[in-house]
Each structure stands twice: as structure tokens, then as C-alpha cells.
Amino acid sequence: MREKIVVKAMNLTKKYKQVVALNQVDITVKKGDIYGLVGNNGAGKTTFLKMLTGQIQPTDGQLNLLDAQSETEMNHVRRKIGAIIETPSFYPNLSIEKNLEYYRIQRGIPGKKAVTKALEEVGLLEVKKRKYSALSLGMKQRLGLALALMGEPEVLILDEPINGLDPSGIIEIRNLLLKLNREKYITILISSHILMELENVASHYGFLDKGKIKEEISAEKLKEKCTNYLELKVTDAEKYAALLELKLNCKDYKVLSGNCIQIMNVKDREENLSDYSALAIKNDIGLLSMDMRKIDLENYYMNLISGIREER
Ligand SMILES: Nc1ncnc2c1ncn2[C@@H]1O[C@H](COP(=O)(O)OP(=O)(O)OP(=O)(O)O)[C@@H](O)[C@H]1O
Numbered sequence: 001m002r003e004k005i006v007v008k009a010m011n012l013t014k015k016y017k018q019v020v021a022l023n024q025v026d027i028t029v030k031k032g033d034i035y036g037l038v039g040n041n042g043a044g045k046t047t048f049l050k051m052l053t054g055q056i057q058p059t060d061g062q063l064n065l066l067d068a069q070s071e072t073e074m075n076h077v078r079r080k081i082g083a084i085i086e087t088p089s090f091y092p093n094l095s096i097e098k099n100l101e102y103y104r105i106q107r108g109i110p111g112k113k114a115v116t117k118a119l120e121e122v123g124l125l126e127v128k129k130r131k132y133s134a135l136s137l138g139m140k141q142r143l144g145l146a147l148a149l150m151g152e153p154e155v156l157i158l159d160e161p162i163n164g165l166d167p168s169g170i171i172e173i174r175n176l177l178l179k180l181n182r183e184k185y186i187t188i189l190i191s192s193h194i195l196m197e198l199e200n201v202a203s204h205y206g207f208l209d210k211g212k213i214k215e216e217i218s219a220e221k222l223k224e225k226c227t228n229y230l231e232l233k234v235t236d237a238e239k240y241a242a243l244l245e246l247k248l249n250c251k252d253y254k255v256l257s258g259n260c261i262q263i264m265n266v267k268d269r270e271e272n273l274s275d276y277s278a279l280a281i282k283n284d285i286g287l288l289s290m291d292m293r294k295i296d297l298e299n300y301y302m303n304l305i306s307g308i309r310e311e312r
Helices: 045-053 071-080 096-106 113-121 137-149 167-184 219-225 237-248 270-282 297-306
Strands: 005-016 019-030 034-038 060-065 081-084 155-159 187-192 204-209 212-218 228-234 253-256 260-264 287-294
Touching: 005 045, 019 045, 019 060, 019 187, 019 204, 019 212, 034 045, 034 167, 045 060, 045 081, 045 155, 045 187, 060 071, 071 081, 081 137, 096 113, 096 137, 113 137, 137 155, 137 167, 155 167, 167 187, 204 219, 204 297, 212 219, 212 297, 219 297, 228 237, 228 270, 237 253, 237 260, 237 270, 270 287
Parallel strands: 034 187, 034 204, 081 155, 155 187
Antiparallel strands: 005 019, 005 060, 204 212, 228 260, 228 287, 253 260
């Protein structure tokens, strides 16, 4: 069975006068994905998300949303989208419940139960009488989510919902999103400038840099790419690299400055590691250091956007 595509952007471009915020971007989000849109400040994340919600229009390119293509069709299907793009403004002196009730009426969502249901989903029902001003940042974010969930959306669009949260707040939001995705099969698009924050939640990633998509990759594939590597400092890296190919038939390596060599996909086993040290010793190359390392997500991302691997 073909997977249903929820968002398809093709050659999507947005210019604000001289600024090209999005430059011929292709993005595909399938039903049930938790799609992490990752990029530095100014990469174009909010611009993309605002185009999905119809707050701004593309300068060029095509955007399809839940099978809708024309702007009229899209405005219709946007009812199935819940979004938090800018922090929603809540009344500080009103309770959680009253704040949501205000928005329910304003948005014409039928039935008071919608408020109770949304609060239950985000785990705020028990504190529904608490004033907005007395909430922690994590609770405020959950209230924002409750607001986005009130219309029973098929798709959730969240712009940096984890920004500013402490580690326990991040875990709270992460678990909540996983639950909504698993139990209600809600497709989620979530942006962040910190890749690590999306680890363990995103099923797919889109890496955005200066308005361009650098890569779209599944979390599974990304995990495979974040492999172990062996880093050696030797007295003659060129000679060692030649021997590596000749004697160990190894081609997956990089020579860096400072006579440093990184050999990718090395298994962390002693008998394996001794081959690499013996290669230097037997061929009169001084072995100054040898460490097993791992490419972590942040490392991978930095490499992708700058073309240079950042060393830890
Ligand atoms: N209304 C606007 N007018 C002019 N330029 C804009 C406008 N909105 C965004 N930009 C510019 O477009 C580029 C992309 O901005 P955008 O807000 O989409 O990035 P972002 O990845 O969401 O960044 P951040 O993480 O800082 O929110 C930036 O250079 C920004 O200054």
C-alpha cells in the first residue's frame, strides 16, 4: 500500500524583498511521520510552517497539503491542522480552562467537552482551575498544545515547542507528542534549531540551511550514519593511509590535518583494533594516540551544513 503524503513542497520559494527565506525547497511528509525540521536561526523554518498554515504565500513553487493543491482547497483542509507557530496569547488572570473556553467559542468549536478532552490529552485536566500566570513554562507549552488539539487535527505544526524548556520539560513534551502520534496517528511537523532536542521523537528529519534543504533522511538511516569511528594520530598520516588501503583493504577513512586519520565503521573489538595499531608499528610509523569515537547527531548536522566535521 502506498503511504499517504500529507505535505508535499516542490521547488517552494519565498522571498521577502531582497531576502530569499526559502530557496526551491522540496519537502515530503507522510501520514504518521514525526518530521523534524532542523535549521539554525534564520534558516527558513518558520517561513515554511507559516506557508502550511496559510499565514504567508509562496513566491514560487508548489505546495500540496492533505491532497489539496489550489489555495481554495487548501483553506478547506487547513481545518484539519492544529498549529503553534507564535506563542499563543493567553489571559494571565484567567484559569487554564477559561482560557481554552475563550478560544473554543472564538473558533466556533462545538461542545464544551472539546476543552475537557484537549486538557485531558495534554495532562492538564487536574489543574484546569489554575491561573495561566501560575504555570511553569512546560505547562504553558502543554496548554498551547491543548489549544492546537481542540479542533481534532490530523496534522500538528509546532514551531520550536521545546525552546527554553528544561530537560524534564523537554521529556514531557516529547512523550506527549509520541503518545499523540501513536494513539491518534497525528502527523507532526516540529521545528528546532537544536537537533539533539528532536532525538528520540522525530521519525524523519529535514535539514534546512540558509533557505535550502540539505538533506531529508529517516531517523533510522540517520542512526546508521552516526557510526563508530577510530581516530588515530600518527607520525605520517599519508603513509598510514596508503597502507590502510593496501594491507587492510580499507577505503572508508578520512585524513585530517595534524596527521590525524579517522577510520569509519570500526567495530569496538580488541582484535579488530590491534590490526590498526600493528599496521603503524610494523611499518615504522609512530602511533601517538588511538581513540574510538562516535559521530553524534549534532556532529553529523554540523558536518552537513558546513562540510567540516566538528571535533569534540
Ligand atoms: N516578514 C519578513 N520580512 C523580511 N524578512 C523576513 C521576514 N520574515 C522572515 N524573514 C527573513 O527570512 C529568513 C528566514 O526566517 P525564518 O523566521 O523563516 O527562519 P527560522 O529558521 O524560523 O529562524 P528562527 O529560528 O530564528 O525563528 C531570515 O533571514 C529572516 O530574517
